[in-house]
Amino acid sequence: MSLKHSYTLIAPFYDALLIRATQGARQRSLAALPPTPGRILLAGVGTGLDLPHLPAAHQYIGLDLNHAMLRRSLPRGAHRDYAATLGDAQRLPFADHSFDAAVLHLILAVVPEPADCLAEIARVVRPGGSVLIFDKFLRRGQNALLRRMANPLMRRIATRLDVVFESLLDARPEFRLESDEAALAGGWFRMIRLRRI
Numbered sequence: 564m565s566l567k568h569s570y571t572l573i574a575p576f577y578d579a580l581l582i583r584a585t586q587g588a589r590q591r592s593l594a595a596l597p598p599t600p601g602r603i604l605l606a607g608v609g610t611g612l613d614l615p616h617l618p619a620a621h622q623y624i625g626l627d628l629n630h631a632m633l634r635r636s637l638p639r640g641a642h643r644d645y646a647a648t649l650g651d652a653q654r655l656p657f658a659d660h661s662f663d664a665a666v667l668h669l670i671l672a673v674v675p676e677p678a679d680c681l682a683e684i685a686r687v688v689r690p691g692g693s694v695l696i697f698d699k700f701l702r703r704g705q706n707a708l709l710r711r712m713a714n715p716l717m718r719r720i721a722t723r724l725d726v727v728f729e730s731l732l733d734a735r736p737e738f739r740l741e742s743d744e745a746a747l748a749g750g751w752f753r754m755i756r757l758r759r760i
Contacts, residue, residue, distance in 0.1 A: 585697075588746040589668060590616045592697045592754045595742075601663030604687065606652045606680070607670030611636030617643060624662075626650045653679040660689040668697045672726045678734055685737040688759045694738065696755040697746060700728040728755065736760075 593616045596603065600620040605613060608625030609632045617623060622644045627633045633647045640647070650656045652667075653676055665684050671677040684694055732738060738757040746752040 585612065585669070586616075588697055588752065588754060589613055591746070592668065592695050593617060593666070595693065595695055595756050596621070596666075597664060597693060599663075602661065604655075604657070604662040604665040604684075606655075606665055606667050606684065607673060608633070608636050608647070609669070611639035613666060613668055614639035614643060614645065619643060621663075624648055624657075626652060626655070628652070653683060655683045655687050657687045659686055662688050662692060664688065664693045664695070666695045668695075670698070671696065671728075671731070672698045672700065677726050678731055681731050681735055681738075685735050685759065690759055692759045693741075694757040694759065696728075696757070697752065698726075698728075699752045700726050702727070702729070728753070732757075 589612060593613060596618060598618075598620070601622070603617075603621045603623050605623055605625040608614075608627050609629075611625065614623070614625075614636065619642070623640065624646050625633070625636055625640065626648045627636070628649070628651050630649060633649060636645075636647055648656070652670055653674055665688050667680070667684065671680055674680045688694060728743075732740060737760055739760055741756040741758050742754070743756075744754045746754045
């Protein structure tokens with residue numbers, strides 16, 4: 564089953580599963596958006612759970628691979644300068660340096676190739692721009708046997724459980740790590756802020 568198909572099936576239940584568990588972490592992560600009005604990419608916008616927490620000053624482009632998820636984001640974006648775009652976060656349909664910031668909430672551990680996704684973010688965010696990440700990651704050298712055993716099934720249905728953020732960052736010298744904080748589940752979920760050099 565492809566992620567596009569599985570998330571079509573998940574879309575009606577997605578909010579009920581995630582809204583309460585992730586709301587506080589989303590708000591804390593989004594508080595780091597720049598105050599100056601700009602163009603912000605919401606990569607993997609899903610049903611738009613971030614949209615109610617976004618400052619109104621910016622122009623937002625929400626990208627998702629799944630039409631059912633994007634359609635659900637539209638009402639949440641009604642009071643923002645928000646446009647929904649169907650597309651793949653691993654092959655972004657945008658010009659180089661066309662965004663002032665990017666938000667990657669629960670997407671790097673979902674896409675099949677997170678390194679490709681982060682490379683594309685490095686391409687489309689302008690130098691000096693920020694990238695806000697909220698997701699679940701293993702730490703380098705972390706055993707996490709149960710997560711690794713469940714990963715082959717879970718990555719086909721909804722999400723990867725084996726992504727090591729430090730390995731992704733090592734391959735992207737365009738980024739400087741500004742902060743990395745535990746968010747949920749004893750630090751399995753993290754809030755990370757990068758600066759595009």
